[in-house]
Amino acid sequence: MSRFxxxxxxxxxxxxxxFTGLLxxxxxxxxxxxxxxxxxxxxxxxxxxxxxxxxxxxxEFITSLSRGVCFSSLSVLIELSLGIGIAFMLSxxxxxxxxxxxxxxxxxxxxxxxxxxxxxxxxxxxxGPLPYILGLLGLKYDITTDxxxxxxxxxxxxxxxxxxxxALIILAGLSGIQREVIESxxxxxxxxxxxxxxxxxxxxxxxxxxxxxxxxxDSLKIxxxxxxxxxxxxxxxxxxxxxxxxxxxxxxxxxxYGAAISLIFLYLMEVLTWILYKVISLYGGGAS
Amino acid sequence: MKLKKLLTRILFYSIIVFISLSIIxxxxxLIATSIKAKLDIFTYPPKFLFFTFENxxxxxxxxxxxxxLLINSIIVSIGNVILVAPIAFIAAYALSRYKIYGGGxxxxxxxxxxxxxxxxxIIPYYLIFTGLGLYDTQLxxxxxxxxxxxxxxxxxxxxxxxSIPRAIDDAAIVDGCSxxxxxxxxxxxxxxxxxxxxxxxxFFYSWNEYLLASILTSYNARTITTGLTAFISTxxxxxxxxxxxxxxxxxxxxxxxxxxxKYIVSGLTMGAVKG
Numbered sequence: 001m002s003r004f005x006x007x008x009x010x011x012x013x014x015x016x017x018x019f020t021g022l023l024x025x026x027x028x029x030x031x032x033x034x035x036x037x038x039x040x041x042x043x044x045x046x047x048x049x050x051x052x053x054x055x056x057x058x059x060e061f062i063t064s065l066s067r068g069v070c071f072s073s074l075s076v077l078i079e080l081s082l083g084i085g086i087a088f089m090l091s092x093x094x095x096x097x098x099x100x101x102x103x104x105x106x107x108x109x110x111x112x113x114x115x116x117x118x119x120x121x122x123x124x125x126x127x128g129p130l131p132y133i134l135g136l137l138g139l140k141y142d143i144t145t146d147x148x149x150x151x152x153x154x155x156x157x158x159x160x161x162x163x164x165x166x167a168l169i170i171l172a173g174l175s176g177i178q179r180e181v182i183e184s185x186x187x188x189x190x191x192x193x194x195x196x197x198x199x200x201x202x203x204x205x206x207x208x209x210x211x212x213x214x215x216x217x218d219s220l221k222i223x224x225x226x227x228x229x230x231x232x233x234x235x236x237x238x239x240x241x242x243x244x245x246x247x248x249x250x251x252x253x254x255x256x257y258g259a260a261i262s263l264i265f266l267y268l269m270e271v272l273t274w275i276l277y278k279v280i281s282l283y284g285g286g287a288s
Numbered sequence: 289m290k291l292k293k294l295l296t297r298i299l300f301y302s303i304i305v306f307i308s309l310s311i312i313x314x315x316x317x318l319i320a321t322s323i324k325a326k327l328d329i330f331t332y333p334p335k336f337l338f339f340t341f342e343n344x345x346x347x348x349x350x351x352x353x354x355x356x357l358l359i360n361s362i363i364v365s366i367g368n369v370i371l372v373a374p375i376a377f378i379a380a381y382a383l384s385r386y387k388i389y390g391g392g393x394x395x396x397x398x399x400x401x402x403x404x405x406x407x408x409x410i411i412p413y414y415l416i417f418t419g420l421g422l423y424d425t426q427l428x429x430x431x432x433x434x435x436x437x438x439x440x441x442x443x444x445x446x447x448x449x450x451s452i453p454r455a456i457d458d459a460a461i462v463d464g465c466s467x468x469x470x471x472x473x474x475x476x477x478x479x480x481x482x483x484x485x486x487x488x489x490x491f492f493y494s495w496n497e498y499l500l501a502s503i504l505t506s507y508n509a510r511t512i513t514t515g516l517t518a519f520i521s522t523x524x525x526x527x528x529x530x531x532x533x534x535x536x537x538x539x540x541x542x543x544x545x546x547x548x549x550k551y552i553v554s555g556l557t558m559g560a561v562k563g
Contacts, residue, residue, distance in 0.1 A: 005382075005386075005467060006382040006385070006386035006388050007382075007388065009378045009379060009381060009382035010378075010379045010382045010383065010388060012375045012378070012379070013375050013376065013378075013379035013438060013442065016371075016375060016431075016434055016438055017397070017401065017434075017435070017438060017439070019431070020431060020432060020434055020435035020438075021397070021401050021404075021435050023412070023416065024409050024412030024413055024416065024435075025412070027411070027412035027415060027416065028408070028411065028412050031411065031412075031415075086307065089300070089303070089304070094300070094301075094304075096304070100304060100307075100308065102545075102546055103308055103311055103312070104307075104311070105545050105546075106311055106312075106315065106542065106545070107311060108545065109492075109538070109541045109542045109544070109545035109546075110315070110538050110541065110542070111495065111496035111498075111513055111537060111538060111541065112496055112498065113496070113498040113513045113516055113517075114318075114513075114516070114534045114537055114538050117318065117516060117530055117531070117534045118314045118315065118317065118318045118534065119314065120525075121314075121317055121318060121321055121527065121530075121531060122314050122317055124525075126330065126332065127329055127330060127334065127527060128334070129317065129334045129336070132332065132333050132334055160310070160311075160314070214403075217403050220405075221405035221406070221407065223406070223407060223498075223499050224496075224498045224499065224513075227498075227517075228516070228517065228520075231520075241405070241407070242405060242406075242407035242499070245407045245408070245410070246407055246410065246499070249410055249411060255411055255415070258410070258411050259411050259412075261408075262407070262408035262409070262410070262411060262412075263408070265405050265407065265408045266404060266405065266408045269400075269403055269404055269405055269408075270400060270404075272403070273396075273399055273400050273403045273404075274396075276399065276403070277395075277396050277399055280399075
């Protein structure tokens with residue numbers, strides 16, 4: 001009995017995960033090799049690798065994937081640099097620090113789809129304050145027609161939403177550093193910037209790497225915010241992989257092709273997850 | 289020297305104020321739009337402060353049945369916590385205390401599920417749940433959300449259990465405590481902070497989820513997040529009502545964050561970062 005006890009304790013979790021995680025995976029593999037279309041009366045026919053061939057030939061998905069990589073890299077870059085700054089500010093004592101910390105948590109508490117709604121209200125031409133303010137400065141700002149502006153806006157919204165996450169994790173890393181280390185470097189005449197660059201950054205390497213990976217992956221699979229704000233438009237300027245997949249499925253219920261793309265998407269995230277896992281087990285230690 | 293100090297101080301606080309404003313203003317704008325008259329929503333330049341009031345909450349919540357969507361969201365979110373928390377807790381306990389064959393892979397699997405793109409699950413879930421006759425039920429969402437929540441919950445809870453000294457287990461077992469009593473009577477109260485944090489995170493995720501809910505429900509089990517996109521149509525956007533529903537949707541999560549801010553921070557960092 002006692003030999004099987006640990007296994008029995010994890011059994012419910014395994015069953016639930018098999019059903020919700022592994023079963024859909026097998027479904028996706030099964031249908032990826034078929035030309036099944038849900039809305040048509042035709043039965044399932046197996047077509048081998050045809051769906052994957054279609055993916056390679058279809059510029060739509062390759063473009064939305066590279067667009068997503070650009071979006072994610074840019075988001076992470078801005079988030080990290082600002083996140084480090086905010087975390088650094090929060091690591092010192094100042095009046096109103098606790099209040100500021102609570103305030104910082106606010107964007108995190110908002111459902112992503114609402115973040116999309118909020119920013120749609122902020123930037124939509126004709127009603128939003130942002131086009132108005134930028135208009136006063138002489139800038140023409142219209143995310144419904146200008147693709148580049150739409151893309152930049154979506155990046156900034158992503159940054160706005162997730163910066164607290166970056167800042168709080170980096171802050172956790174900073175607060176693990178002993179005060180003496182910082183103080184002794186100050187005595188030795190290091191400036192704040194030098195401290196940040198040469199003493200603090202190496203010490204929080206793990207937190208930085210972790211935040212970078214998690215945020216890159218989360219940005220790569222972003223859907224809600226962008227869907228609510230731009231719906232992928234204008235044109236296809238903000239159509240990332242999740243949105244392409246979603247519209248493909250809802251447009252024609254091409255289960256075969258959709259499943260193939262789902263598998264490719266999953267595989268890509270799996271590779272990134274593996275890297276994340278390696279990072280956590282190498283540096284984090286305690287987590288695994 | 290004193291002047292320089294004063295200047296850095298002013299700079300420091302103006303950055304703080306700037307960040308605070310850029311966080312608060314968009315949220316204020318949502319709430320303001322939700323009580324703004326239709327005409328004032330469209331005036332240009334936008335009316336920031338003194339606008340005519342109008343109750344945009346009335347139509348969606350009283351006339352158009354958004355209350356039902358709200359109740360669905362509550363049922364799904366709490367249902368998922370009830371499903372996930374106990375299963376995750378005993379699994380986390382086992383993973384923390386025993387060397388389980390494949391324990392490492394379970395963790396990797398957990399991470400994979402957490403990081404997997406929901407969009408890739410649309411087709412399989414749709415086919416599975418229509419096949420089971422669970423399409424458009426709250427139960428389907430309660431089950432589906434555990435694919436992301438359960439691994440995450442195990443991850444968070446394991447860190448909580450890890451921090452409880454093993455000597456407590458040994459002492460309890462020497463005193464003749466069964467494993468069930470040990471988990472329920474001793475481990476559960478001791479890991480209450482991490483359990484609370486985990487439950488909140490799980491609730492959040494279910495409450496926030498849009499993509500899968502929009503695929504797996506159509507009328508009966510529709511959640512509040514999916515109701516939001518209904519205001520955007522080819523004819524036009526009903527901004528006021530959209531803002532009203534959005535405001536209601538973010539109230540519970542915001543209140544929880546403000547009250548339990550300490551747990552949220554530890555919840556976010558506990559899994560992979562030892563705070």
